[in-house]
Amino acid sequence: MADLTTVLEATGALAGVGGLGYAKVRAPRVYWSLVGLPITWGRFTVTYGATMDVCGLTVRPSGLRAFVVRNVARREVQPAPPKVRRVRGTSTGLRVLLRLPAGLEPTDVAAASERLRHAWGVHSVNVVETKPGFVELRMTGYDVLKRVRMPRRLRAGSMVVPVALRDDGTAFVRDYRKVPHALTLGANQSGKSMYQRNLITGLAKLSVGLVGIDCKRGVEQSAYAPRLSALATTPEMASELLDVLVAEMESRFDLLSAHGVSDLWDLPEKVRPVPLVVLVDEVAELFLTAAKKDEERRDRMVMQMVRLGQMARAIGIYLEICGQRFGSELGKGATMLRAQLTGRVIHRVNDKQTAEMGLGDVAPEAVFAVTTIAPDRPGVAVAGDSSGGWSRIRTPETSPAEAAAVCREHAHLTPELPALAPFRPAAPAEPMTDDAPSLIKPRPITD
Ligand SMILES: Nc1ncnc2c1ncn2[C@@H]1O[C@H](COP(=O)(O)OP(=O)(O)OP(=O)(O)O)[C@@H](O)[C@H]1O
DSSP states (O other): OHHHHHHHHHHHHHHHHHHHHHHHHHOHHHHIIIIIHHHHHHHHHHHHHHHHHHTTOOBOOOHHHIIIIISSOGGGSOOBOOEEEEEEEOSSEEEEEEEOOTTOOHHHHHHTHHHHHHHHTOSEEEEEEEETTEEEEEEESSOTTTSOOOOSSOOOOTTEEEEEEETTSSEEEEETTTSOOEEEEOOTTSSHHHHHHHHHHHHTTSSOEEEEEETTTTTTGGGGGGGEEEEEOSHHHHHHHHHHHHHHHHHHHHHHHHHTOSSGGGSOGGGOOOOEEEEEESTHHHHOOSSHHHHHHHHHHHHHHHHHHHHGGGGTEEEEEEESOOSGGGOTTHHHHHHHOOEEEEEOOSSHHHHHHHHTTTOGGGHHHHHTOOTTOTTEEEEEOTTSOEEEEEOOOOOHHHHHHHHHHTGGGOOOOGGGGGGOOOOOSSOOOSSSOOOOOOOOOOO
16 A cells, blocks of 8 residues: 555656656746745845845945945955845846845946856846835846747837847846937848838737838738838839828928827827838838939939938937848948838848848947857847947747738728828738738829
């Protein structure tokens, strides 16, 4: 009987270990919540002081403080680590809020993040300054970018779109009012289209007008036709569409000045024009010219895009440009346009020069991170903006059919914009399936 009990206990224990092993691989969130989080929390609590000490993150209090608080001379007080203000477990990691003492700054803690990661046995440690004097250590217990699951609670806003997951487990959002124009770069098969698809899926649900420029004959964007207010599929159409957008920008500025305001969002709601997001797929198709005669049109298009980039934020027209490279080889004005696109999402690229094109001017420390993106991780990218901050992100998998279905479902949100009506694409006749992408023809332009 005793033997049977032992066998049953051993079998139960083995099943438990097997179950945990399975959960670790197949359900890392569950494993983290049940096993990783309690262990890490305990390890953090026990070793915090010693770890901060060996990482050089302790400071000796000032003489005055030593005297007032402890009533002893400064040399008698041991260096102390930052005060822990809050510890919070999440489904992907552990968050610790620290109050930095005088003499320590956020960059000191960020510089030690690799050492902290090893000390506490977590996948990554990101350091975020939450307000002056406070930093949050965002630890992730496992590689959250391996299989992307977006957080349940997402930041919402009239022009905020969650697009991907950051490696600290938070959502990466495109906030058009904060970063109006953006550039997405990446080599073939790096995940640019997936990124655009996630973006469109989010944008389609908002009260915005979407304008597509896809000079690969619309292979990517034609599927979104029901939700597009305009679509250009050739450089000639794109040139005419950009002229119309610039004219729209000028008339919106007249509206602003008539109401004595300088920003679209300051207009009374009933007269406020709908914001527009202009999505340009494979920008090189617009810029490259086969013949001398095309150069004039190309230069005009670049100029119109630069004008939109410089001024259109105030009147709610936002640029979202995507390509494989974006440097001076694209011609006159290309780098001037790139400077306006301060949001950057750089996927795997073929050479360091392209990574520098993408991030060298806004977040130079992130250039190296781009060069380390593995080819077997499509969809992983480095996102940076002009604040100098950057993070690794990865989009969830969204199929073309899913994106097309969202566009169909929200077709009723497509605004009627008379100026863009000639460019309004006809919707595909059949709903698109994943196996059979359907192409639609844009309506011919009529005068
Ligand atoms: N976030 C992701 N997670 C998993 N797989 C992804 C992700 N992003 C992209 N992929 C896969 O990688 C492959 C290439 O993706 P995608 O078509 O988006 O790349 P691309 O950069 O647009 O390529 P191209 O320039 O050749 O059109 C696809 O098979 C896609 O399913």
